[in-house]
Amino acid sequence: xxxxxxxxxxxxxxxxxxxxxxxxxxxxxxxxxxxxxxxxxxxxxxxxxxxxxxxxxxxxxxxxxxxxxxxxxxxxxxxxxxxxxxxxxxxxxxxxxxxxxxxxxxxxxxxxxxxxxxxxxxxxxxxxxxxxxxxxxxxxxxxxxxxxxxxxxxxxxxxxxxxxxxxxxxxxxxxxxxxxxxxxxxxxxxxxxxxxxxxxxxxxxxxxxxxxxxxxxxxxxxxxxxxxxxxxxxxxxxxxxxxxxxxxxxxxxxxxxxxxxxxxxxxxxxxxxxxxxxxxxxxxxxxxxxxxxxxxxxxxxxxxxxxxxxxxxxxxxxxxxxxxxxxxxxxxxxxxxxxxxxxxxxxxxxxxxxxxxx
Amino acid sequence: xxxxxxxxxxxxxxxxxxxxxxxxxxxxxxxxxxxxxxxxxxxxxxxxxxxxxxxxxxxxxxxxxxxxxxxxxxxxxxxxxxxxxxxxxxxxxxxxxxxxxxxxxxxxxxxxxxxxxxxxxxxxxxxxxxxxxxxxxxxxxxxxxxxxxxxxxxxxxxxxxxxxxxxxxxxxxxxxxxxxxxxxxxxxxxxxxxxxxxxxxxxxxxxxxxxxxxxxxxxxxxxxxxxxxxxxxxxxxxxxxxxxxxxxxxxxxxxxxxxxxxxxxxxxxxxxxxxxxxxxxxxxxxxxxxxxxxxxxxxxxxxxxxxxxxxxxxxxxxxxxxxxxxxxxxxxxxxxxxxxxxxxxxxxxxxxxxxxxx
Ligand SMILES: CC(C)[C@H](C(=O)O)[C@@H](O)C(=O)O
Ligand SMILES: CC(C)[C@H](C(=O)O)[C@@H](O)C(=O)O
Numbered sequence: 001x002x003x004x005x006x007x008x009x010x011x012x013x014x015x016x017x018x019x020x021x022x023x024x025x026x027x028x029x030x031x032x033x034x035x036x037x038x039x040x041x042x043x044x045x046x047x048x049x050x051x052x053x054x055x056x057x058x059x060x061x062x063x064x065x066x067x068x069x070x071x072x073x074x075x076x077x078x079x080x081x082x083x084x085x086x087x088x089x090x091x092x093x094x095x096x097x098x099x100x101x102x103x104x105x106x107x108x109x110x111x112x113x114x115x116x117x118x119x120x121x122x123x124x125x126x127x128x129x130x131x132x133x134x135x136x137x138x139x140x141x142x143x144x145x146x147x148x149x150x151x152x153x154x155x156x157x158x159x160x161x162x163x164x165x166x167x168x169x170x171x172x173x174x175x176x177x178x179x180x181x182x183x184x185x186x187x188x189x190x191x192x193x194x195x196x197x198x199x200x201x202x203x204x205x206x207x208x209x210x211x212x213x214x215x216x217x218x219x220x221x222x223x224x225x226x227x228x229x230x231x232x233x234x235x236x237x238x239x240x241x242x243x244x245x246x247x248x249x250x251x252x253x254x255x256x257x258x259x260x261x262x263x264x265x266x267x268x269x270x271x272x273x274x275x276x277x278x279x280x281x282x283x284x285x286x287x288x289x290x291x292x293x294x295x296x297x298x299x300x301x302x303x304x305x306x307x308x309x310x311x312x313x314x315x316x317x318x319x320x321x322x323x324x325x326x327x328x329x330x331x332x333x334x335x336x337x338x339x340x341x342x343x344x345x346x347x348x349x350x351x352x353x354x355x356x357x358x
Numbered sequence: 359x360x361x362x363x364x365x366x367x368x369x370x371x372x373x374x375x376x377x378x379x380x381x382x383x384x385x386x387x388x389x390x391x392x393x394x395x396x397x398x399x400x401x402x403x404x405x406x407x408x409x410x411x412x413x414x415x416x417x418x419x420x421x422x423x424x425x426x427x428x429x430x431x432x433x434x435x436x437x438x439x440x441x442x443x444x445x446x447x448x449x450x451x452x453x454x455x456x457x458x459x460x461x462x463x464x465x466x467x468x469x470x471x472x473x474x475x476x477x478x479x480x481x482x483x484x485x486x487x488x489x490x491x492x493x494x495x496x497x498x499x500x501x502x503x504x505x506x507x508x509x510x511x512x513x514x515x516x517x518x519x520x521x522x523x524x525x526x527x528x529x530x531x532x533x534x535x536x537x538x539x540x541x542x543x544x545x546x547x548x549x550x551x552x553x554x555x556x557x558x559x560x561x562x563x564x565x566x567x568x569x570x571x572x573x574x575x576x577x578x579x580x581x582x583x584x585x586x587x588x589x590x591x592x593x594x595x596x597x598x599x600x601x602x603x604x605x606x607x608x609x610x611x612x613x614x615x616x617x618x619x620x621x622x623x624x625x626x627x628x629x630x631x632x633x634x635x636x637x638x639x640x641x642x643x644x645x646x647x648x649x650x651x652x653x654x655x656x657x658x659x660x661x662x663x664x665x666x667x668x669x670x671x672x673x674x675x676x677x678x679x680x681x682x683x684x685x686x687x688x689x690x691x692x693x694x695x696x697x698x699x700x701x702x703x704x705x706x707x708x709x710x711x712x713x714x715x716x
Contacts, residue, residue, distance in 0.1 A: 140520060148556075158559030163517040164515065166514050196516075197516050202516065225611040254586050
């Protein structure tokens with residue numbers, strides 16, 4: 001049996017960090033006979049420059065026939081004045097939607113070795129381990145109608161539509177409750193049910209699913225403004241959070257930043273069969289692209305998530321996670337997580353350090 | 359000349375904290391001949407219980423003929439299962455919309471006396487002074503169509519509409535640029551222009567207004583996820599932030615929480631003629647309502663904003679702000695801002711402390 005992985009490095013530091021993750025996969029592939037096969041494709045700005053579209057047909061085809069996708073990052077200053085329809089981001093959004101990768105898992109974990117990097121007080125974030133589950137193929141990101149129209153008085157009006165059906169809410173709720181079951185058994189659903197009818201339906205459906213299927217999971221609800229506040233006030237109160245696409249975008253970035261080291265955080269975007277796209281939660285960082293100083297650990301840890309969720313190889317995933325820990329314990333740091341007394345290394349040297357710890 | 363103030367205490371701790379703010383106003387009214395007249399009305403859950411609607415006609419009439427409105431807070435567990443259309447929140451949203459209070463000013467200031475209450479490291483928040491300007495009468499809070507419909511397959515679908523016209527964006531942009539002019543001259547506009555067409559228009563219009571009328575103000579743009587992150591990473595990089603209704607709801611609560619003392623933060627919601635509604639940014643806190651322990655300072659400071667923005671009495675506003683500072687310097691604290699060695703006082707005693715410092 002072969003396991004096909006589509007490799008989409010994308011833009012900015014994407015190529016550099018993905019190269020290190022592939023190095024790690026190559027090593028494990030040989031060492032553990034994982035049967036992984038790689039095929040490369042273009043996405044985002046790189047695809048736009050080559051083909052005039054951020055999401056070429058052949059990339060979609062490649063992604064569809066793959067079992068898993070490893071993505072670097074998309075976007076950059078270079079393409080910022082393009083229309084939304086052909087921006088690099090559209091490649092990423094297209095993949096999520098076409099492959100129905102509706103469940104986005106974004107862990108926010110504080111590495112004790114890097115605890116000092118958090119802007120929050122140590123006692124507030126020590127031991128932080130939150131899982132944010134973001135709905136990824138619905139909501140206002142994809143709702144129709146959308147666009148800009150001309151009003152009768154001659155002025156422009158921009159509009160987008162937030163929309164969720166019961167079945168879309170149900171399937172993400174199941175993922176969230178099941179994730180909570182495997183963790184501390186607590187799920188907090190985030191909405192704005194006091195103002196938006198769409199999220200009132202969200203709250204109702206999540207509540208029903210909980211009562212019917214997961215009565216043992218402790219379910220709570222927060223309005224999004226309060227949830228954002230609580231993440232800053234007392235983040236350790238949370239185990240698993242589940243929310244809609246737009247709120248999840250914001251809350252997962254807050255959670256990530258609480259750890260102080262977003263260069264460390266992976267993510268998984270799964271479909272109903274656990275086929276998945278894996279990517280670091282950080283972006284393409286055009287300001288440091290090409291310098292060989294980006295942190296590849298978030299991408300390497302994304303590969304660990306891939307092995308665990310799509311390929312059911314927790315053993316291999318665990319080896320990667322331990323090797324990352326070992327590299328940190330050996331005081332090896334890329335620039336973004338460097339502090340006094342540590343050894344500052346390049347992107348490539350960090351990849352090597354992980355491999356030698358495997 | 360008389361200056362009419364509509365007093366709408368609302369729910370939960372609303373009545374307790376508004377009573378203290380009125381005490382302060384009464385004192386200044388006598389002391390400085392401000393010519394203020396008060397009239398009370400019902401809003402939110404209190405209005406729903408009395409009249410079956412959170413936003414009675416007579417309250418709207420009262421608010422319309424007043425020059426300024428002082429609001430406590432609305433909402434509570436008691437009304438949480440009501441439909442959105444009759445929830446306490448609807449009273450607040452109705453007022454904002456009917457009076458076209460489109461410019462919501464939410465300062466986030468760290469009081470040096472309370473610096474220890476922040477969950478962020480002292481060096482990250484020392485001296486924090488941000489002004490968030492939130493568009494308050496448009497966006498997804500008010501967009502049509504909205505509701506829950508039945509799909510052909512029998513399942514429900516919830517939907518809301520995010521919508522902004524050029525003129526709505528222009529008027530809030532003017533307020534934001536002018537606020538930045540009076541401060542450090544830096545404005546950051548927050549959107550999700552890489553995904554949502556509506557906020558792409560937002561970015562264009564804000565950029566145009568800046569070029570045409572305020573070339574001396576330093577304008578930057580951030581995507582909302584990044585803005586939320588930056589607020590946690592390095593909040594002092596910001597001077598004035600301007601954003602849409604929903605994003606402003608979230609970002610202003612984050613900023614408030616950075617200070618560690620949301621019981622201290624006032625807000626103003628202004629129309630085109632600086633008629634305004636003034637309220638603390640915190641909520642109705644039903645868990646501590648009726649205990650006489652709530653912090654009235656955010657409401658008292660809201661009254662200072664009222665005197666400054668609506669009544670052009672910066673002198674009176676300054677006196678209140680100095681008196682609040684004096685009370686803090688005298689180590690007087692309500693429970694929410696209490697720490698070892700301080701003197702813990704009731705809501706009423708805090709009001710008295712401010713008055714005796716006036
Ligand atoms: C690049 C952008 C379209 C994307 C999003 O908003 O989903 C990113 O911010 C993310 O969170 O993955
Ligand atoms: C009570 C609620 C409707 C309100 C809002 O979302 O605007 C509140 O959170 C606020 O920020 O003033």
